[in-house]
Amino acid sequence: MSKRDFYEVLGLGKDASTEDIKKAYRKMARQYHPDVNKAADAEAKFKEVKEAYDVLSDDQKRAVYDQYGHVDPNQGGFGGGGFEGADFGGFGDIFDMFFGGGGRRSNPNAPKRGADLQYTMTIEFKEAVFGKEMDIQIPRTETCDDCSGSGAKRGTKPETCSVCKGTGQQEVVQNTAFGRIVNRRVCSTCNGQGKIVKEKCATCHGSGKLKKQRNIHLKIPAGVDDGAQLRVSGEGEAGTRGGPPGDLYVVIRVKSHEFFEREGDDIYCEVPLTFAQVALGDEIEVPTLTGKVKLKIPAGTQTGTYFRLKGKGVPRLRGYGQGDQHVKAVVVTPSNLSEEQKELLKEFAQQSGEHTHEKNQSFFDRMKKAFLGE
Incomplete structure (x- = not known):
């Protein structure tokens, strides 16, 4: 039976780039790999795909194939030998290439950054407007001082795992009719840590970490609004194996005010006025965030009229100046008239x-x- 064209096998044209060939091979090899595809013809298709890739991914072999086809005048052809003795690599080798791993594995002993924390706190309306400094108590995981995070008893050190040699992974090799299959999995002896603690720290019991209450001094900026989130760098959970700590995110909740309402950087309020005041005009005192101010009510003012007090609002969190205060005139109808x-x-x-x-x-x-x- 004549062989199919290698370009046809990979679903490519003869002008395909090296990257196109690599992508096509990854896709089809993953589809027909014997470890994954249990169809009766999967082995044959995988063999065909791999043979096509072996030739087309090599610039010299590809050039000869483009000129002579399946008959290589120098080596007697391209047939047959591309599959025998092949190392499928199991899920640890060839699948690393499929998913971009390239065979490289993370170091189990590398420093790892700690997790971020979130803390929600409630403050008063005016504390949000003018800002505040305060201390808060945060429960978090910290590095054990007695063992410096190693988990080992003071005066001892963790030992390199004798099974995985510190890699955190075990290799299981199987020789099958399809070739040598290498599977990698987390080391069961050290649980992927690469090290073993034989004598555990009495304080943290070998974990290298402790739960503690951390006192943190917090500066709430003036103008912060409800739902704002403050980031405190380095005050999250402790890192692992010397890694940096995470961050703390403080979510602000602001209590409502009995008189003022806030919209952005502006403040709104209502003042009750009598019929005589709006008809004849008057001068009244209006509460603001910084104290009382005088406001002139012109004669003939209608209920619902707004007056603006410039600069009497909330300090702008990201900028200069302040918002305004808007005062709504509300005419109160008298009751119980004589x-x-x-x-x-x-x-x-x-x-x-x-x-x-x-x-x-x-x-x-x-x-x-x-x-x-x-």
């Missing part, structure tokens, strides 16, 4: 041409007729 007050209001309404209760009644009668046809 008879004298009622008469005065009626007289005022008549003189100003406003509808009295009787006139309003006729207006509602007209509305009722319009909508109900009465």
